[in-house]
Amino acid sequence: MKDQKKKKPLLTGTAIIKKVLKESGNTTLFGYPGGAIMPFFDEIFGDNKIRQILMRHEQSAGHAAEGYATASGKLGVCMTTSGPGATNLITALANAFYDSAPILAFSGQVNTSLIGNDAFQEADLIGATMAVTKHNYLVKDVRDLGRIFKEAMHIASTGRPGPVFIDLPKDIQLAECSLKEPIPEKINLVGYKPNVYSKAAGRQITHALKMVMNARYPVILAGGGVSISNAYQQLTELANLLKIPVVSTIKAKGVIDDYHPYALGAIGMHGRQRSNFAVSEADVLLAIGCRFSDRITGDLDKFPGQGNAKVIHIDVDAAEIGKNVPVDLPIVADAKLALIEMNRQIRALKGKKKELKTNSWWYRWIKEMKENDQIPNIVEKGPEGGIYPEKVMYELDRIMNPRDIIVTEVGQHQMYAAHYLKFRHPRTFITSGGLGTMGFGFPAAIGAKVAKPRSEVWLIAGDGSIQMNSHEMATVKQHNIKVNMIILNNGYLGMVRQWQELFNEKRYAGTGLGFVRNGKQEYWPDFVKLGEAYGLKGRKVTDPRKLGKALQEAKASKETFIIEVATEKGSNVLPMLPPGGALSSLYNREGEQKSIYDYYRRLPRTDSELKEFKSVRVNPIK
Amino acid sequence: MAKAEKTPEFLVALLVEDHPGVTMKIAGMFARRGINLTSFTGASSEKKGFSRIIMKAEGDSKVFEQIYKQMNKLIEVVKVKTLLPDNAIMRELALVKVDIKDAIDRQAVISLNDIFRNRVTNITPKTMTIEVVGSTGKIDSFVSLVTEQVNIRELARTGTIALYRGEDSIFMD
Ligand SMILES: Cc1ncc(C[n+]2csc(CCOP(=O)(O)OP(=O)(O)O)c2C)c(N)n1
Ligand SMILES: [Mg+2]
Numbered sequence: 001m002k003d004q005k006k007k008k009p010l011l012t013g014t015a016i017i018k019k020v021l022k023e024s025g026n027t028t029l030f031g032y033p034g035g036a037i038m039p040f041f042d043e044i045f046g047d048n049k050i051r052q053i054l055m056r057h058e059q060s061a062g063h064a065a066e067g068y069a070t071a072s073g074k075l076g077v078c079m080t081t082s083g084p085g086a087t088n089l090i091t092a093l094a095n096a097f098y099d100s101a102p103i104l105a106f107s108g109q110v111n112t113s114l115i116g117n118d119a120f121q122e123a124d125l126i127g128a129t130m131a132v133t134k135h136n137y138l139v140k141d142v143r144d145l146g147r148i149f150k151e152a153m154h155i156a157s158t159g160r161p162g163p164v165f166i167d168l169p170k171d172i173q174l175a176e177c178s179l180k181e182p183i184p185e186k187i188n189l190v191g192y193k194p195n196v197y198s199k200a201a202g203r204q205i206t207h208a209l210k211m212v213m214n215a216r217y218p219v220i221l222a223g224g225g226v227s228i229s230n231a232y233q234q235l236t237e238l239a240n241l242l243k244i245p246v247v248s249t250i251k252a253k254g255v256i257d258d259y260h261p262y263a264l265g266a267i268g269m270h271g272r273q274r275s276n277f278a279v280s281e282a283d284v285l286l287a288i289g290c291r292f293s294d295r296i297t298g299d300l301d302k303f304p305g306q307g308n309a310k311v312i313h314i315d316v317d318a319a320e321i322g323k324n325v326p327v328d329l330p331i332v333a334d335a336k337l338a339l340i341e342m343n344r345q346i347r348a349l350k351g352k353k354k355e356l357k358t359n360s361w362w363y364r365w366i367k368e369m370k371e372n373d374q375i376p377n378i379v380e381k382g383p384e385g386g387i388y389p390e391k392v393m394y395e396l397d398r399i400m401n402p403r404d405i406i407v408t409e410v411g412q413h414q415m416y417a418a419h420y421l422k423f424r425h426p427r428t429f430i431t432s433g434g435l436g437t438m439g440f441g442f443p444a445a446i447g448a449k450v451a452k453p454r455s456e457v458w459l460i461a462g463d464g465s466i467q468m469n470s471h472e473m474a475t476v477k478q479h480n481i482k483v484n485m486i487i488l489n490n491g492y493l494g495m496v497r498q499w500q501e502l503f504n505e506k507r508y509a510g511t512g513l514g515f516v517r518n519g520k521q522e523y524w525p526d527f528v529k530l531g532e533a534y535g536l537k538g539r540k541v542t543d544p545r546k547l548g549k550a551l552q553e554a555k556a557s558k559e560t561f562i563i564e565v566a567t568e569k570g571s572n573v574l575p576m577l578p579p580g581g582a583l584s585s586l587y588n589r590e591g592e593q594k595s596i597y598d599y600y601r602r603l604p605r606t607d608s609e610l611k612e613f614k615s616v617r618v619n620p621i622k
Numbered sequence: 623m624a625k626a627e628k629t630p631e632f633l634v635a636l637l638v639e640d641h642p643g644v645t646m647k648i649a650g651m652f653a654r655r656g657i658n659l660t661s662f663t664g665a666s667s668e669k670k671g672f673s674r675i676i677m678k679a680e681g682d683s684k685v686f687e688q689i690y691k692q693m694n695k696l697i698e699v700v701k702v703k704t705l706l707p708d709n710a711i712m713r714e715l716a717l718v719k720v721d722i723k724d725a726i727d728r729q730a731v732i733s734l735n736d737i738f739r740n741r742v743t744n745i746t747p748k749t750m751t752i753e754v755v756g757s758t759g760k761i762d763s764f765v766s767l768v769t770e771q772v773n774i775r776e777l778a779r780t781g782t783i784a785l786y787r788g789e790d791s792i793f794m795d
Contacts, residue, residue: 126643127646131650131654134697138642189697191697191698318691319688319694322687
């Protein structure tokens, strides 16, 4: 034996994957096993450097990976078995795709020799994931595996991030790789070079600044891209330098402190009136990292500034620029790099002069626009004996720490949270924006807590949404993950009920979750009892005065705690834009169709108009 | 009656990595965005592992811009370029099999072939198979003229292929 050099054992496919994941620091995996992914599960068995969290459904595994990614800013990883395991993941991939979250997902697949034979638990996942991923791969040779995993992680987390899916036949996982270097040091993707910054962008930024500084009412619109590229400091600095308002999309909550004097809040269908007013009055809109979804713009012909404002659009994805809204000045760049350059140019302009000369008149009205910003504290019950959702937000806002993370499901409760809660730090509000996926919230909250174990994570759920993935109560119990669950039980698929009330003559088809039997109103499940079945504690709150205490109890609890709040059945989240209506139109809190100009005045544009102008609000607050 | 306005079309040339499923991804992108593909050709290029794909689609400049950007986002797509009649050489090949009833038919088709400089690739007592090469317009007009004389039994067209005129090229640098 003495002459024989000891040969390094060859790495198997699963060993390569484990090595790539460990070397890149991606050691938290959300997953669900099955025949075709057994080799990989076996590989990580007993490895104390890898944390494998067994969810109770593959969709949840995907959402948990997204919650983890969004809370931490890192890659989220999930894995499933072939066939039904992988098809169960599709919704989560789509959700991550529309919200540009960096996710690496891999699924087992039948052996390469069986692909195309309709083998047991075979499904064409390359075809099925194509429309909902940034990229996907089918691994056909174990020698490609290391490269593919490295490429996939790179593609998922750079440029405009998104989910990347890898289809992984079982025989490839088991095969030994004959390459000397199974994991290449460097990867070279000829067709993928995200344009994060260029000289051309720098020149465009100079033009953009000119437009903004010459404008009377320029407005900054911050989108999710500002959060994704971690550009919050730069955004705040820009607002401070220019003294112009910042409005945001719901995916950008927290990128600027809600208490910042120039932060107006979200725009769009369920946005704040003052934000929709600001954009309706704007003459220049500086949009950063947003994609102008129809929920944000309302009627495109009247967006922004009644259709008369100039639009500057900064986005790392060139395909978003000009897609929905015509753009006067396109800037293809990463939000952070663009804002750093913009701030640099402003500081250079400012030079030795103490004040920067802009034409903006916003500073005259901004204070008045931010008046009366408190969450209403409605202590009475509603006409049907329920607690007003506003009250839940009021109490939660009082108990919340600025670093706490709020995760929502989808529906009215989501919009109440986005509308009322104050966010002071980025990545503290996690919600399904682009796809609006009921069932996203609970698993995403689990992922967020795993990423940020020292932050309190509050889930705001509706009674409908929570039932889409309530089985994850077993996961939080098993893995001892603490989520403070607040279930707003209004007995309805409330958001749809609201539309039926407003637009379908109150024909509540298929939206009641409770029912009448033998003359008695019934509702199932009892969410606190459901929690008990999973070994979790909880409390049902029917008295608004007891809400605060219940929240304290949840906070003090060592494990997941369920608060079921009996909220008012008929309450609507208002104001809202009528579907298809302009950003300046709205249903007010009484459900009447109004215009934003019933509440705010057209802003003066000339010196003589300015002289006449007394107050922004039609009914000034005394 | 006013002539119906022709839907505008554009021609896109791609250089793509030759992976399984690439054509599906590209064609899928058009389908998903509701854009009509009128022709699609793809085969190996001068570089090993890369294919050249030429597509024609219906749409105005806004549609084209969106397609151009979306194509650029596909990881396997290395180059995307648009081709216009004045900067590109475009060709299409058609195989046309016509029914021949008698000598009159045969003579009529042969004289059309002369005008169009077509080649006859196969002939039987009852059919003639003709190879037509040229612009899409040339093939269209041959097809309509030959239909006036005889019945077309089968028609296969390759769709347009194109390269830049002169020294401009779409290749990997
Ligand atoms: C998976 C999925 N199915 C259906 C919908 C449509 N939808 C949007 S909001 C909503 C109602 C949500 O009800 P609930 O969770 O009780 O919240 P509420 O609006 O009552 O606060 C429905 C059905 C959706 N967004 N996602
Ligand atoms: Mg509900």
